[in-house]
Amino acid sequence: xxxxxxxxxxxxxxxxxxxxxxxxxxxxxxxxxxxxxxxxxxxxxxxxxxxxxxxxxxxxxxxxxxxxxxxxxxxxxxxxxxxxxxxxxxxxxxxxxxxxxxxxxxxxxxxxxxxxxxxxxxxxxxxxxxxxxxxxxxxxxxxxxxxxxxxxxxxxxxxxxxxxxxxxxxxxxxxxxxxxxxxxxxxxxxxxxxxxxxxxxxxxxxxxxxxxxxxxxxxxxxxxxxxxxxxxxxxxxxxxxxxxxxxx
Amino acid sequence: xxxxxxxxxxxxxxxxxxxxxxxxxxxxxxxxxxxxxxxxxxxxxxxxxxxxxxxxxxxxxxxxxxxxxxxxxxxxxxxxxxxxxxxxxxxxxxxxxxxxxxxxxxxxxxxxxxxxxxxxxxxxxxxxxxxxxxxxxxxxxxxxxxxxxxxxxxxxxxxxxxxxxxxxxxxxxxxxxxxxxxxxxxxxxxxxxxxxxxxxxxxxxxxxxxxxxxxxxxxxxxxxxxxxxxxxxxxxxxxxxxxxxxxxxxxxxxxxxxxxxxxxxx
Numbered sequence: 124x125x126x127x128x129x130x131x132x133x134x135x136x137x138x139x140x141x142x143x144x145x146x147x148x149x150x151x152x153x154x155x156x157x158x159x160x161x162x163x164x165x166x167x168x169x170x171x172x173x174x175x176x177x178x179x180x181x182x183x184x185x186x187x188x189x190x191x192x193x194x195x196x197x198x199x200x201x202x203x204x205x206x207x208x209x210x211x212x213x214x215x216x217x218x219x220x221x222x223x224x225x226x227x228x229x230x231x232x233x234x235x236x237x238x239x240x241x242x243x244x245x246x247x248x249x250x251x252x253x254x255x256x257x258x259x260x261x262x263x264x265x266x267x268x269x270x271x272x273x274x275x276x277x278x279x280x281x282x283x284x285x286x287x288x289x290x291x292x293x294x295x296x297x298x299x300x301x302x303x304x305x306x307x308x309x310x311x312x313x314x315x316x317x318x319x320x321x322x323x324x325x326x327x328x329x330x331x332x333x334x335x336x337x338x339x340x341x342x343x344x345x346x347x348x349x350x351x352x353x354x355x356x357x358x359x360x361x362x363x364x365x366x367x368x369x370x371x
Numbered sequence: 372x373x374x375x376x377x378x379x380x381x382x383x384x385x386x387x388x389x390x391x392x393x394x395x396x397x398x399x400x401x402x403x404x405x406x407x408x409x410x411x412x413x414x415x416x417x418x419x420x421x422x423x424x425x426x427x428x429x430x431x432x433x434x435x436x437x438x439x440x441x442x443x444x445x446x447x448x449x450x451x452x453x454x455x456x457x458x459x460x461x462x463x464x465x466x467x468x469x470x471x472x473x474x475x476x477x478x479x480x481x482x483x484x485x486x487x488x489x490x491x492x493x494x495x496x497x498x499x500x501x502x503x504x505x506x507x508x509x510x511x512x513x514x515x516x517x518x519x520x521x522x523x524x525x526x527x528x529x530x531x532x533x534x535x536x537x538x539x540x541x542x543x544x545x546x547x548x549x550x551x552x553x554x555x556x557x558x559x560x561x562x563x564x565x566x567x568x569x570x571x572x573x574x575x576x577x578x579x580x581x582x583x584x585x586x587x588x589x590x591x592x593x594x595x596x597x598x599x600x601x602x603x604x605x606x607x608x609x610x611x612x613x614x615x616x617x618x619x620x621x622x623x624x625x626x627x628x629x630x631x632x633x634x635x636x637x
Contacts, residue, residue: 283625
């Protein structure tokens with residue numbers, strides 16, 4: 124199969140269509156702003172496109188680097204965009220239908236468990252070998268991402284708590300990328316025998332994957348942390364609590 | 372067995388400066404305690420100061436210096452974060468409150484405090500934007516491969532580099548810890564400065580980790596590290612140290628608000 128051929132994970136294509144339809148249905152009475160709708164659409168597009176395109180072909184048949192990029196997109200970026208695309212009324216509806224039970228103290232360990240659990244060599248290789256189990260891997264990652272970002276997007280955490288949550292998430296999740304950056308032998312045996320692309324050896328492919336994953340997480344988390352720092356400053360400005368005579 | 376190139380070194384200026392700093396701290400600490408303010412000059416402060424001084428000395432006189440200078444980039448990076456970040460942070464934390472003033476004898480402090488030029492310069496350097504810009508520029512400048520290599524090859528330039536690290540570190544850590552209680556930054560501002568420092572450091576980390584080729588020609592790998600592996604590790608050392616030191620600071624800054632939030636929820 125050529126690296127530019129399309130591969131599909133139909134389940135996620137169907138889920139994306141269903142999620143879009145649900146959003147359109149909910150938007151009849153609660154019209155989202157264009158910005159929210161664009162965020163939601165981008166989130167769904169990232170999930171659907173990264174799992175149903177040549178990216179999927181390369182990820183599942185050639186390069187770990189692309190597989191890790193795919194995982195980072197569906198676990199970190201896409202869930203956040205999807206949740207940011209929800210209107211307050213949609214979030215309230217979700218809260219009333221079970222999402223209120225997603226507490227930060229459980230969400231963070233659950234997300235880390237999903238993150239590391241799906242990247243354990245045995246599970247990862249099994250999913251690649253069977254093909255169909257990739258759906259499970261990707262489903263866990265998307266669900267983990269939604270659970271992780273929910274307490275933040277739902278406004279459950281004040282800026283200081285949100286900063287602590289994000290800091291713990293960033294540090295807690297970074298070890299996987301670091302391990303892959305420095306591993307001198309391939310961790311995932313599946314990619315030792317796959318046809319190579321762009322002249323990347325299995326080890327180099329793995330190192331680059333770790334770098335990409337680490338860079339993506341750094342960017343996403345720094346943006347989120349920056350947002351909450353800005354809110355912290357805004358709160359201080361409004362309350363006047365942090366008024367500092369010597370501030371410049 | 373001590374390997375010849377991993378030896379200790381004791382430059383008289385470094386040892387002399389450390390001894391002077393220790394003496395000044397001890398006399399200020401004792402003076403404050405004699406005035407009955409043991410709460411402001413307790414053993415915790417003494418421990419923090421000693422730890423800070425030891426961390427800086429470890430960076431400048433231990434094998435970290437010789438190995439970093441001659442063999443491994445990541446050890447050189449470790450040296451820089453020890454003397455410009457961790458060590459300075461501990462020292463500034465130790466000097467919070469009146470201890471900062473008591474550390475300098477009245478004969479020295481008086482003229483400095485009254486000198487308008489000195490005050491104007493300090494006031495300018497301690498503006499958050501100025502201090503951060505200097506810190507970030509220092510970080511960027513000394514990692515330009517040409518300057519980095521020149522500094523390693525020329526001892527006077529290397530000393531200047533280390534002095535710049537310590538000065539830039541002192542400026543930002545004074546803002547972060549606020550030992551004099553000047554409140555140049557609010558708590559949010561201090562968190563923002565810490566995040567900005569981490570983000571700037573992360574740019575350097577990414578450059579070092581992302582590079583496909585070694586950037587600093589002097590380092591060819593040693594002790595089992597390849598040149599590229601050594602460089603990547605240098606980036607990670609920077610990131611890990613910043614996460615540890617700045618993360619700890621941010622935790623202490625937001626901890627009261629976390630408690631407040633918990634109490635409010637209860």
